[in-house]
Amino acid sequence: xxxxxxxxxxxxxxxxxxxxxxxxxxxxxxxxxxxxxxxxxxxxxxxxxxxxxxxxxxxxxxxxxxxxxxxxxxxxxxxxxxxxxxxxxxxxxxxxxxxxxxxxxxxxxxxxxxx
Amino acid sequence: xxxxxxxxxxxxxxxxxxxxxxxxxxxxxxxxxxxxxxxxxxxxxxxxxxxxxxxxxxxxxxxxxxxxxxxxxxxxxxxxxxxxxxxxxxxxxxxxxxxxxxxxxxxxxx
Numbered sequence: 001x002x003x004x005x006x007x008x009x010x011x012x013x014x015x016x017x018x019x020x021x022x023x024x025x026x027x028x029x030x031x032x033x034x035x036x037x038x039x040x041x042x043x044x045x046x047x048x049x050x051x052x053x054x055x056x057x058x059x060x061x062x063x064x065x066x067x068x069x070x071x072x073x074x075x076x077x078x079x080x081x082x083x084x085x086x087x088x089x090x091x092x093x094x095x096x097x098x099x100x101x102x103x104x105x106x107x108x109x110x111x112x113x114x115x
Numbered sequence: 116x117x118x119x120x121x122x123x124x125x126x127x128x129x130x131x132x133x134x135x136x137x138x139x140x141x142x143x144x145x146x147x148x149x150x151x152x153x154x155x156x157x158x159x160x161x162x163x164x165x166x167x168x169x170x171x172x173x174x175x176x177x178x179x180x181x182x183x184x185x186x187x188x189x190x191x192x193x194x195x196x197x198x199x200x201x202x203x204x205x206x207x208x209x210x211x212x213x214x215x216x217x218x219x220x221x222x223x224x225x
Contacts, residue, residue, distance in 0.1 A: 004156075031211075033212065033213075035215075040217075040218075041217055041218070042117075042202045042204075042215030042216050042217050042218050043157065043202070043204075043213075043215050044215070045212040045213060045214065048211055048212055055211065056211055056212050058212060090156065090157070102162075103147075103159050103162060104147070104159065104204075104213065105159060106149075106156040106157045106158070106159075107156055108155070108156045109156055
């Protein structure tokens with residue numbers, strides 16, 4: 001049973017560039033959430049996708065956008081990269097049960113470095 | 116608003132117990148606990164729901180005081196493998212997203 005997978009594992013970009021990160025959810029899961037984790041901090045919620053739509057969004061600028069595909073995989077896009085965007089980007093998947101009783105499983109993350 | 120975790124760090128000897136606390140200023144629907152080892156993804160440990168339902172790891176217990184919006188994670192008879200950073204993630208009413216605390220670094224020594 002494959003867990004949550006993310007690609008790439010590491011990425012180095014220059015300020016002003018654009019980046020796309022990818023996530024495949026755990027088998028059987030239909031909901032994908034993206035988090036940004038700065039060094040020494042807890043994950044910060046970026047947004048969540050369900051049924052190919054952005055369901056909720058955290059306090060992140062419009063430079064951060066996403067997409068969910070019919071197979072439930074997801075992409076996170078960041079435009080006009082800033083030095084402050086350097087972080088570990090985590091994808092978490094879960095199964096929508098119609099209740100709040102859900103477990104989120106995290107992928108290994110993508111380490112983004114902006115120079 | 117980010118939940119507050121305490122303590123920020125703790126060092127234990129194998130076999131000792133520890134309690135990690137998580138407090139929120141907002142009304143909560145659920146509290147989720149995760150452990151993250153250096154360079155790895157957070158691993159799900161426990162979820163506590165308003166109303167008392169719990170799901171999680173058999174060897175780890177937790178409590179959720181709905182009136183005080185506080186949760187505690189109890190680690191008993193600690194093992195070396197318990198080392199890592201523990202995060203609580205809180206879910207407010209009307210939201211599906213988790214807001215994480217800044218973590219508690221736990222180190223278990225032989």
